[in-house]
Amino acid sequence: MFDISPPTNSDKKRVHRDEFWQSFLSAFLKIEECMISNITITIDQMITQLYDEGILVLPANDTVTNCEHHYECARYLVFCALAWQTMLYTPALGIPKNMHGSLMLAIDEDNGCCEYRHMSIQQASHVCSSKSISEFLMGFGVLLPSKNMCLNDGLNVQRQFHEKTDISTGKFNVYLLSAVAGLRIKWVDALVCHLEFISKTREISLFRFPSFCESLLTHYVHDGDRAPIHACPTTSNLRCQWATESEINQLLGEVLLSCRLLFGQTRKSRNAFHSINSYSKKTSSRDKIRDPLLLALCTTNTCLGIYPGPSDKEAYSLLRDFSFIRYRLAILQGHLSNTTSRTWVQLWRDNRLSKLVDVLGSDSIWGV
Template sequence: MLYHADMHSCPPEQLAIQSEMGAHQGLAHLCLKQSHSLCKRNMNEFLFGYGLLLPPRNFEGHWSLEDKKAFTEIKSASPAYFNAYILSSIGDVDIEWVDSLSCHMEFDPYLNKLFLFRYPSFCLANIPSDDPEQSEKSTIYACATSRDSIGGQWATKADVSHMLQEIILSYRLLFGQNKASRQLFQTLTPFENIPENGKDTFLEQLCGRKQYQSNPNGPKQERETYDLSHDFSILRSRLLPLLRHLASKKPRTWKQLWEDKRDSASWLTFWAVIIIGGMGLILAMLQTVLQIVQVIQH
């Protein structure tokens, strides 16, 4: 679902949605209630009353100065250096699975919690096929708008297609393209307390397998490095806080030091110093032992 309806928290003259993210709201949940009379508006204008559910490409929201700086400075993301395992082990980020598409890739910096949509097959099912009669017929496309509506702050139909593809690709970025992250996914329980017929097997294909059976309507070819402005132009605003959070974290254990290759030059320098220095210490100790043996023999 796009939003999670809240049927019992407001009077009949209001329509409310639930936030599955606790105190964290994000741009898609700026307002949780609005008047029932606003139903007369176009779908996109009505949904805009709750927040920016469908942002346009490369939308720069009303962020902090740090986020605006990151928007201009952080250009790419690589599954080798930005993935669920590194976010969990070095970034101390917890993952919570949600039912609402509007919460996908939202990050709560106060609780270090990342919210992920648990039903990616919804996205795959709604991406238009090559058949003109089937193209853009799903409900989510009825929520799109033209570029000149709502001040250019809402997605067009083309943007919606791109967003659905990006969401599917985001699971590959976080899990599927990294071995440690795939192993991490096997320890997670995205469908805890959900009946068997309510589970999405496509999620396991995306997150738990090195390769998955792609769909003609699915996302484009995977890359070793993704250009955020092109490959994740819709989710860019949600990826940047995560990237900035991870950039501020440093490894704390020897294992994390070995696995953290985000700065390959520093990584090579550090371990070269450790190895060469360690060998020097061992040779010095051996030389000392030999000298002691020689003294004893004489």
């Protein structure tokens, strides 16, 4: 049984570590089972099942006030488990409270989630009692956008979104984004942050675990196994801005394909992957976590054996190949196209101008 009350010093000495983690794993697996079996289930209904099956327990002879505190802790536990099982967002560490002392469930902005994409990074815990998982997540904003949706009303962004309908691997890749536009890569743990551009820090957030996407796709298509993330889409036709279950797999596939687009299809971009700060010897052990599929997508000439196999092409259609992350790619593509080479080094690195340089060079020779 998993006692969620804060342990005292004597408790820490009494409870065996293996027993604690076994209880935690039981709670984790039960939450996953609840989400997969019932897409309309609420967080509070999951907690009730955890208590009914004895996975969560309350201390004997506890007061009503403390029981409410334990129940709020259980909500936070489920909230974190939901994040870890779907990889959609990063939960804030600790249990934040509002000015009235009520528990708030919060997303951590410091780990890659861009604030302008969310209506709020916090929600009061009482919303867990009546809202399904999809409705609960909608309280944080559009974490699961639908196809070909522009999330910015700005005229310039709207123009870029509608004008940029295709993307070329020779004119859009990590090498050009870093060497010419001066952008940096930030590896993140949240799917919702994948390919977000943070203009203030000039960083592009990239999801660091593509094998998570491949695993879900393989089990869903080959075995028919649904994952917790398949319980997060909406079932309402009125939620046109939110993805449906049938669209989740395409979104996961686009994450894999975007890694291939950015890194894998040009030699200079493959070399650039090895020099990214997140994989250098000077970074922390946490940032040195290497997903073997990430290495395969970003450093090899071909991607045979990967499901779904990313198809290498010279040009992709944003409307068809990247309909879910089209908005983010259009933003980056517009930023790169508006960037001009300011130094001779940048001009030399900018292979978008190679043909122009060749023409100018030949004209100069004939002129002489």
